[in-house]
Amino acid sequence: MRVVITVGKGGVGKTTTAAGLGVALHERGYTILIVSLDPAHNLADVFNMRSTYRKTRVADRLEILEINVDEAVKKYLDEVALMMKTTFKHLSVLNIDKYIDVLSNAPGVEEHAIMNEFKRVLEENEDKDFIIFDMPPTGLSLRIVSLPFIHREWLRQLKNLRKAILDRRRMLRNVGEDIGGAPCEETEDPVMRELETMLRECEFLTHRLTSNDTRCVLVLAPETLPLLEAKRAFEKLRTLGISVSGCVVNKVLRLHSPVPELRSKLLEQEQCLNEIKRCFKDLVIVEVPFLEREPRGLDSLKTYANYIEPLVDSIVRS
Ligand SMILES: Nc1ncnc2c1ncn2[C@@H]1O[C@H](COP(=O)(O)OP(=O)(O)OP(=O)(O)O)[C@@H](O)[C@H]1O
Ligand SMILES: [Mg+2]
Secondary structure, three states: OEEEEOOOOEEEEEEEEHHHHHHHHHHHHOOEEEEEEEOOOHHHOOOOOOOOOEEEEEOOOEEEEEHHHHHHHHHHHHHHHHHHHOOOOOOOOOOHHHHHHHHHOOHHHHHHHHHHHHHHHHHHHHOOEEEOOOOOOOOHHHHHHHHHHHHHHHHHHHHHHHHHHHHHHHHHHHHHOOOOOOOOOOOOOOHHHHHHHHHHHHHHHHHHHHOOOEEEEEEEEHHHHHHHHHHHHHHHHHHHHHHHHEEEEEEEOOOOOOOHHHHHHHHHHHHHHHHHHHOOOOEEEEEOOOOOOOOOOOOHHHHHHHHOOHHHHHHHHO
């Protein structure tokens, strides 16, 4: 099973590209699931379907799924509460519920919850040939995909700290101190076991994200701000070791006759197109014109898919 992730500034066409890629790969005979991880969904809209938060069949071998992010956050907090209550049940002096209330407003909870859903979708859909993730705008997307890498470093440090605590306990016990039956060995310690489980989960994700079977596609419009954002995203993904296979330059204006009001816009577009070719010279770059109608529904998405064929070829080959 291979994974494709669309990344780019708000409104440039990430959802349309995810849908177009899905349709193109489906036409080549693959089994496809397109998943929206954006809290503000419009994947179902792009297929002219009703939003249900359940896997919905578009055609034989082609399904879409919008993740209910509010539900995912609730589920994540419930799981954390349960884990804290079982792992720290010996510490009855701590009022754990109080910490859980604080946690529900903590920064990063939404990113964690979305990453959990990303993992769940991967685990539950191994039968698919491709899972295409339609992401939120760049900032949140990068925070989501960075999370397992940051978390992995934290967990490695926390494991070292826990090891040191267990060593001290063992020393105290060996000199005859009463440590109240607290565990001294790593295998008996519930905290260490939990840290190890969490680390394994993070390693599953970092491994998946950096594997050859996962590719990002940058989506941008030929304008300065989307280009700057795409450059930053490219750099960040490279630092994390996540491959970027291509770049969709969407909403390119091609006019048959001059429109004076659009002169400076067209100049900016030409400059951006040159800059895109320079910055992303090792990527497959495809251009999609600004279409007369919003590309929605299977037929329009097939038209959209025609423009991105070279990118589809490279994804299939990679
Ligand atoms: N090539 C195109 N020509 C004309 N309209 C387009 C084109 N590509 C996308 N659109 C339209 O632009 C709007 C934004 O597209 P889309 O929802 O795919 O962007 P997005 O990057 O996913 O946005 P968001 O960041 O809000 O999720 C939609 O109305 C879509 O139909
Ligand atoms: Mg979108």
